[in-house]
Amino acid sequence: MSADAAGDAGTGAFHDRLRAFEGKTAGPAEVAPDEVNQAMIRHMCEALGDENPVYVDPEAAARSVHGEVVAPPTMLQVWTMRGLRPRPPDDGGNARDDLYAMLDDAGFTGVVATDCRQTYHREVHLGDRLRVVTTVESVSPEKHTALGIGHFVTTRMSYLDAADEPVGDMLFRVLKFRPGTGRVAPSGTGSA
Amino acid sequence: MSAAAVPVPSRLLGDVSVGDELPELAVDVTATTVVLGALASRDWRPQHHDHHFATERNGLADIFLNTPNQAAWFERFITDWTGPFGRPGRMTFRMRTSVFPGDRMVFGATVTGVATDATGCGWVDLDVALRVGDRVATTCTARVALPVDPSDNPWRRHGDRWDPGGAAAAS
Incomplete structure (x- = not known):
């Protein structure tokens, strides 16, 4: 019996491996490349x-x-977005990225965001240098969704200022899915 | 400085009642809407600007509106109504289906709660929907603070006097 990720994807064993990331912090705080x-x-x-x-x-x-x-409060997450910069090689690992990579390797290469909750603790001024600490909150069992077979991954981001005071926080859920396994065409009713 | 230069609240908590509906905001989404919002929010993953990646690798209909862009559109819709004294506390939204170029998105909202919390801060709860045709693409619940009188400004609140998560019991 195959023990590789693709072989046991969809079984409890694969979900157990995904759930091992729950509660793990995704590496050190990521510091915004620029001040607000x-x-x-x-x-x-x-x-x-x-x-x-x-x-x-x-x-x-x-x-x-x-x-x-x-700054507009909803720009909360913008300041620390990595863009296309690769992760620093010496940052000691990143639980969220490693979890996503495990899902990619098992064929769950598609990604769409499904849920977001933002809370704004203080206003953000020009010159603020924000940082974010990300924690993997939960990974769902395999789900059959309209877009395809996949797992929901929930992460929590805590945004801090230079004095480590909370600026805002965010709960963020994505569906990592296998393209082409959906029950319906992924177009919804839009984009005629 | 003239008195006219000092801004005054355009909407107070007492002006709002449960069941009130916000004026709709309609936006014709183009590839420009999607791409500019994605780039301005540093969300540079290719499903938000590369049609071939979105369709061929992700199996989606097209590039689609990214999360920070949706958050910003909800904020603009809500604060267009509150005026600049309105202060967002929390926004929770569920993206049920994606928003693509060619879609006409229509934002609408209903007031579901009007309350003053234990710190004296006035709060309005909103049920917001982003619709495309007869499809509800995203649902959102938002909690936004409004001044309780003309001298009040929620943006002056800090520390224990600002409770955006609603931990303090609402009256």
Whole structure:
């Protein structure tokens, strides 16, 4: 009997291996590559057409309660996003990335986000340098979903400032699925 | 500085009642909507900008709106209604189906709760939906603070006086 990941995917043994990641922190805190800055805020606001002046107009922001420009709260996770930069080779391992890699190797290469809960503990100012600590919260048993056969992975992100004070937190759930195993066409009713 | 330059709250907690509906926001989603939002949010995974990757590797219909972009659209929809004194506390959303280029997304919301918590902070609870045609793509519950009177501003709250998770018992 095959003992490799593809061979036992879908069995309790594979789920047990996935669940071994639960409660593990995904490596050291990831520090934002840049301080919270006006250019990135402006790009986000212009992409959406958000005209709230406290995000982009220093004079209006100075007259507001903030006294200065602040970032939209929902940009919480943007500051620490890795983009396409590879993980540092000496960071001691990353439970979330290793878990995703185990799922990829077993054929669950598709990924869609399904659930997100963000809580905003304080406003974010220009010059803040945020960091995020990520923990693997849970991995579901194998599920048959409209998109395909897969596992739901839930992670918790705690965003901290330079003084390690909480700025916000996020629960984030994705479905890692096997492309082509869905019950229905993945188009939904959209994108005619 | 003239008095007119000092902003005043455009919506107070007392102006809001359970059952109120927010004005809808409709957006025609294009590839530009998806790609600009993904790039501006540093969400550079290819399923949000590379059509061939999305369809051929992921087996999806097209590139699709990424999570931080959806969060930002919900925030814009809600704070367009509250005005700049409205302060988001928590947003919980479930993406049931993806939003693709060519979709017309329509945001709508109903007020489900109006309360003042133990610290005196005024809170509005909203049930929000992002619809595409007759399909509900994303559901969202949002908790946003509003001023309780013209001199109040939820953004001045810090520490124990700001409880976005609702741990303090709401009255």
